[in-house]
Structures are given as structure tokens and as C-alpha cells.
Amino acid sequence: AQTVTQSQPEMSVQEAETVTLSCTYDTSESDYYLFWYKQPPSRQMILVIRQEAYKQQNATENRFSVNFQKAAKSFSLKISDSQLGDAAMYFCAYSFGSNYKLTFGKGTLLTVNP
Amino acid sequence: NAGVMQNPRHLVRRRGQEARLRCSPMKGHSHVYWYRQLPEEGLKFMVYLQKENIIDESGMPKERFSAEFPKEGPSILRIQQVVRGDSAAYFCASSIQNTEAFFGQGTRLTVV
Numbered sequence: 001a002q003t004v005t006q007s008q009p010e011m012s013v014q015e016a017e018t019v020t021l022s023c024t025y026d027t028s029e030s031d032y033y034l035f036w037y038k039q040p041p042s043r044q045m046i047l048v049i050r051q052e053a054y055k056q057q058n059a060t061e062n063r064f065s066v067n068f069q070k071a072a073k074s075f076s077l078k079i080s081d082s083q084l085g086d087a088a089m090y091f092c093a094y095s096f097g098s099n100y101k102l103t104f105g106k107g108t109l110l111t112v113n114p
Numbered sequence: 115n116a117g118v119m120q121n122p123r124h125l126v127r128r129r130g131q132e133a134r135l136r137c138s139p140m141k142g143h144s145h146v147y148w149y150r151q152l153p154e155e156g157l158k159f160m161v162y163l164q165k166e167n168i169i170d171e172s173g174m175p176k177e178r179f180s181a182e183f184p185k186e187g188p189s190i191l192r193i194q195q196v197v198r199g200d201s202a203a204y205f206c207a208s209s210i211q212n213t214e215a216f217f218g219q220g221t222r223l224t225v226v
Contacts, residue, residue, distance in 0.1 A: 004156075043203060045157070045217035091156050100147060100207065100215040101170060104156035 002027045004094050006105035013082045014113050020067075021077045021108050023092030029053075032096035034068065034075045039107070040088040048090070051075065079110075087112045118143075118208050119188075120218035127196050127225050135191040135221045139208030146189045147215060148181055151203040163189060196225045 003026045013019035025034070036048040051059045051068050058066050063080045079086055092105040119138040127133050139146055144165050149157040150173075162170040163183035174181070178196075183189040193200055203222045209215035 043220045043222075045205060045207075045220075047214060050214070093156075098211065099145065099162060099169070100209050100213075101159050101162055102147075102149075102157070102215075103159065104149075106154075106156045 002029075002094055002096070002103050004092050004103050004105040006092055006108050008108045009106070010109045010111070012111040012113060013079070015082055015084060017082055018078060018080045019082055019110065021079075021090050021092075021110070023075045023077070023105055025073050025075065025092070025094050027073070027094065027096070029096045032094060034066075035093040035095070035102070036064070036066070036075075036077045037091045037093060037104075038086075038088045039091065045091075049077065082112050084112050084114060086110065118206055118216050118218035120204075120206050120221050122221060123219065125221055125223050127223065129197060129225055130195050133193040133196050133200070133223055133225075135193075135204050135206075135223070137189040137191070137206030137208070137218060139189070139206075140216055143208035143210055143216075145209045145211060145215070146183050147207045147209075148189075148191050149205045149207070151205060151220070153202075157205060160191075193223075196223075198225050201225045 005024045032053045034051045038046045049061045065078045067076045089107045091107045093102040095102050146163045148160040151157045159173040161181045178194045180192045203220045205220045207215040207217045
């Protein structure tokens with residue numbers, strides 16, 4: 001069975017600085033997808049970034065980028081120039097196949113200090 | 115284009131009552147997923163439906179829980195004879211096949 005592990009229950013960062021959230025996963029599949037979702041206090045799940053396993057290039061979305069290490073089964077999220085609005089729960093997630101059935105980690109609560 | 119709509123946002127039920135949670139997918143989306151989020155936990159997959167079909171219900175508890183996605187109307191997650199352990203946030207997501215799934219804002223169920 002696939003599992004997703006986030007080893008940092010909480011992280012904090014100063015505004016304008018950079019923070020990296022860790023995620024590891026376990027799978028026997030070779031073709032799969034990895035995601036980072038943000039859940040602010042409103043509870044809305046917001047897709048931050050997505051990575052296809054067959055792509056060697058790390059995905060980037062503005063201030064958000066990932067470090068995808070397929071052999072190590074590691075998928076960390078880097079947030080640059082942190083903003084107060086980045087404060088939220090961040091979930092790493094995995095899926096494979098032709099549907100969007102997601103396996104989530106337990107999340108990392110990110111606090112941004114002014 | 116309205117997003118995924120879930121209602122109600124908050125639902126309080128007494129033990130033994132039935133809970134019905136509704137999810138209207140985004141326009142044109144024929145795939146619906148239900149997830150449950152217990153306190154301090156990530157989301158856990160429950161069921162995956164397409165119009166009039168249950169595709170994968172491997173995450174659904176064997177008893178008291180059922181889901182449907184009729185040809186017309188919203189998807190419904192039904193919990194019969196609720197117990198305190200059913201208290202959680204329930205999320206619905208919808209997608210067109212093989213594309214990004216969009217989440218609703220969830221229904222927080224409290225069983226008293």
C-alpha cells in the first residue's frame with residue numbers, strides 16, 4: 001500500500017524568508033503523481049503544486065518549488081519569500097493511475113511570523 | 115464557473131440519527147471523490163464515483179455509510195445511525211477524467 005509521511009508536524013518561518021517542508025512516500029509504482037495542497041483556516045483545500053513522476057524537471061509555481069528525488073522517494077516543498085498568507089496546513093499527497101484517488105500525509109502546520 | 119459546492123457547511127446530529135452530505139461537482143465534471151478528515155489528521159479517501167456508478171469504495175466503512183452520484187443532481191454521502199466517532203470534516207472533490215480534482219469547502223459533521 002502507498003504511504004505518505006510528513007515528519008514535521010509544525011514549522012515556522014519569518015516573513016520574506018525561505019522554508020522547506022519535507023515529504024517522503026512509499027510506492028511500488030513507477031508512474032505516479034505527487035502534490036502539495038494548502039489548507040488555510042477556511043478549510044478549503046487548494047492545490048499548490050503538482051509533479052508527474054516521469055518528469056525529471058522539478059515543478060515550479062511562482063514562489064513555490066519542489067525538490068523531487070525519485071530514487072529516494074522524497075518530495076519537499078520550498079516556499080520562497082514567505083508571506084503572511086502562506087500560513088496554513090500543508091499536505092503532501094500521492095496518486096497513480098487514471099483517477100485522482102489521493103493518499104495524503106498528516107500535514108505540516110506552517111506559521112509565518114511578521 | 116462555480117466551484118465544487120458542498121452543503122451544509124456544518125451539520126449537527128444526535129447519536130443514532132442519519133446524516134446526509136451533498137456535493138455538487140463543478141459544471142462538466144463527472145468524477146466525484148469523497149474524503150474524511152479526522153481532527154489532527156490528513157484527508158482519507160472514502161469513495162470514488164462516476165455518474166450512476168461506484169468505481170472504488172475501498173475506503174468506505176462497511177456498515178452505515180453509503181454514497182451515490184445519480185444521473186441528475188448532487189452526489190450524496192449518507193451516514194446512518196451516526197456515532198461520536200463519525201464527527202469529522204467530509205470533503206468532496208470533482209474532476210474531468212484524469213485531470214486535476216477541485217475540492218469543495220467541506221462539511222463539518224458534529225455528533226452529539
